[in-house]
Amino acid sequence: MRHLTTFRYIDAVVKAGSIRGAAESLAITSTALNRRILAIEDELGVPIFERLPHGVRLSSAGELLIHHIRNQMSDMERVRSQIADLSGVRRGHVSIACSQALLPYFLPMEISLYRKEHPNVTFGVHVRDREAAERALVDHTADIAIVFEPVRLADFMTLMRVFQPVHAVMGHGHPLASKEVLRLSDCLSYPVALPTAPYGVRHLIDMAMLTAAARVEPVIESDSFEFLRNHAVAENILTFQIPIGLSEQTSTGDLVARPLDRRDVPAGVLYMGQLKGRTLPVAAARFAAQLSASMAAKFEVS
Amino acid sequence: MRHLTTFRYIDAVVKAGSIRGAAESLAITSTALNRRILAIEDELGVPIFERLPHGVRLSSAGELLIHHIRNQMSDMERVRSQIADLSGVRRGHVSIACSQALLPYFLPMEISLYRKEHPNVTFGVHVRDREAAERALVDHTADIAIVFEPVRLADFMTLMRVFQPVHAVMGHGHPLASKEVLRLSDCLSYPVALPTAPYGVRHLIDMAMLTAAARVEPVIESDSFEFLRNHAVAENILTFQIPIGLSEQTSTGDLVARPLDRRDVPAGVLYMGQLKGRTLPVAAARFAAQLSASMAAKFEVS
DNA sequence: CAGGCCGCTGCAAAAAATGCAGCAGCAGGA
DNA sequence: TCCTGCTGCTGCATTTTTTGCAGCGGCCTG
Known part of the structure; x- marks a missing residue:
């Protein structure tokens, strides 16, 4: 314009x-x-x-x-998309800031599903930690943020919230693979690989260790969930992940995922939301609605 | 710009x-x-x-x-005024849509009071009936609306609400001038002048007549409150008005105002408000705050 | 103290907005 | 029926605005 x-x-x-x-x-x-x-x-x-x-x-x-400029620009974008909308074609661009866990299965599935209906809508997916995701909302770099256990929620408006119990992930032949639900104490006897970042899954595990007065020395640390997952298979060690990062067919593949007993490690909460007070472009709003429905169908709403 | x-x-x-x-x-x-x-x-x-x-x-x-354009223009105006604000001078323009009753005393007093503090702020005062006032908010012709007994409130965000019991207004020598509170039945024996418009004061009177199963044939009808007031003195007949349209020293001047018993005529409500979802320019916001305080001090908050 | 980066300015070229005159289309009145 | 008056729109010349080029002085860093 x-x-x-x-x-x-x-x-x-x-x-x-x-x-x-x-x-x-x-x-x-x-x-x-x-x-x-x-x-x-x-x-x-x-x-x-x-x-x-x-x-x-x-x-x-x-x-x-x-501040005004950024509001102005994204608002204009919204109006454009509304106008394009009433002339028949749904166009637009949806920008998402999210944690790594959304990358392997959930977002690809949801986005391809959405684009099947509306091929003219384009997507941007940006991996951001919890604070950066909120910042992206504020400066209008992202329309929607999906974050695990966010810290401060000043400008964040929650659209959907689901429980994400921590799962232990391991190779097919791991000794624990046969049990349906794992206690934290079960895991402590085996070598584990943990994410580095002091938040999200790692934070929940650390807190659980604290209350159990136990300690675990991770054999492997990485900030890439993908690496941890692959390494768990390669070396046949334990790692941890939240279910949204796991395919629904995980158990039939190379990987096995088993939930940790929620008495030991409380379930984390995954938040999907937008900038408070903002009216999302049509495409983004619809996609957020789809995400809400899908999350509610797959997981326990918090 | x-x-x-x-x-x-x-x-x-x-x-x-x-x-x-x-x-x-x-x-x-x-x-x-x-x-x-x-x-x-x-x-x-x-x-x-x-x-x-x-x-x-x-x-x-x-x-x-x-819609977008009008939002943008007024938002830009707000930003400009905020910027002017932090460079020291308070500038800006406040546009008000209000009912006639605000014109004689209340708004002139409040505006002059405000302008004493901030001489660089200019004002626009537009007389609008209740629907037109709300429309003025929507198309950003007005920042603030002050209306009596508004009908629909879709885009209206109330900032302050005060009771305005209907007063009978008459010349000094009127037979009813000696009573402190008037019953509706007292008034019916005397000729009255009424506002034409089927809302506001007239509406309240009409409703009261209906429930009292009484009828009154106004001797004078006018859409100008000023005319009604002046005529009440000239011909020494009754008319009706809400207190915000009456000077606080009314009783000592030519006019006498006496409240109607609220069992007969329920008190109307005067609303001050702005467009829902809009951030007012600094000057307008401050003036609205002053109005709120002043209304709360003078009248019974609803 | 030189090199590199910065923001800023005079002048000319390029680009955009504006005005003038005139076109066709439609409505209502003689 | 034609005619008048209004509408939005277009080709072309003119004016205004924006852009680019070259160069200035200021500041920090190595």
Whole structure:
């Protein structure tokens, strides 16, 4: 949209931290960009950026403005998609910030299902930890966030919440593979691989260890769930995962997943939500509705 | 703001109902205006206006867009005023849609009080009946609406609500002037002047008459409260008014105001509010806060 | 102290918006 | 029935705005 050019430019400058840098990413001259900024500062009567030796930084007036700009841009996007909607075709773009656990099965399935109905809708999937996901909502980088055990929920509006009991994941031939439900104490006798990040699954396990006054030294630590899963098969050791990260046919494949007894490790909660106070574009809203339904069907609603 | 020019133009076309008409009011050629509209329709891929033999009308896509446009314009205004705010001077404009009863004393007092603190804030006061007031909020013609006994409240967010018991107003020498509280039956023996409009005070009186199975034939009908008040003195007849339309020193002047017994005529409710979901500009928000305080101090909160 | 990065400005070229004149289409009145 | 008056729209010349190029001075870093 032409009339938003200046706004897009400003947004780029904020992101780049310098006019020249932004100009390059926008494929225009720094002159043009600089002039637009001077022009809008002239209109507002106040500088939007503080000039630093190595670039620019938002002034407090700029903070106010960039907030408006981002609202404006995503709102325009929503209107465009509503307009496209009533002319028949459902178009649009849905941007999702989510934890790793959504990547292997859940999101691919849901997205392909949605795109079967609406092939003109495009998707962006960004792996973010819990705080970054919320930040992505705030700066409109993402429409929807799906996070496990979020910390602060200031700007987050929950759309759906399901329990995710921690599962132990292991290779087919592991001694524990035969039991239906595992106690935490069962696991302690075997080598385990754990995610590094001090939140999510790792956090729940750590807390459980604390209350059980037990200790576990992970043989392997990784920030990639995919690696942990693969390694569990390769070396035949234990790792932990939440069910949304596991295929429904897991038990028939190479992997076996067994829930931990909820007396030992309480079930985590997976949150799906959007930015508080924002009206989502049609496509994003519909997809969120689909996710809600699907999560509610597959898991226990919290 | 330059980047909103197209939006301002579109808004003008919507208001004027024709491109040429809007062009004239905008002091540009119809050519330029026409081209801008074609351009944005091209960008959206959908016509914004239906072309009629005698002008244009919004298409359904246009309805969506104009809504967005008005939100954007007033939101930009708010940001501007916030920015102006942090540079020291409080500037801004507050637009009020209200019933006649606010005109004689209440609003002039409140506005002058506010302007004593913030001389750079300007005001617009528009007399609107209840429906028109709500419409003014929706199309952002007004920031604040103050209405008596509003009908539907779909887009109206109430900020303050006070009881306004109906008062009988009469000249100093009227026989009823000596009583402190009047029964409706007291009034029926004397000639009365009533407002025409079938809402507000008139509505309450009519309803009371209905339940009392009584009838009153007004000697004078007028849609101007000011006229009714003046005429009450001139001819020494009764009329009715709500307290916010009466000076606090009424009883010491030419006029005497006496409340009607609330068993006969229930007290009406005066609503002050804004458009639901909108963030008011700083100046309007502060003024609304002052109004709230003042109304709460003077009247019984509903 | 030189090199590199920064934001900013004068001037000319390119691009966009505007105005002028004139077109066709439709409605209502003589 | 034609005619007048209104509508939105288009080709072309003009004006205004935006952009790019080159170069300036300032600041930090190595």
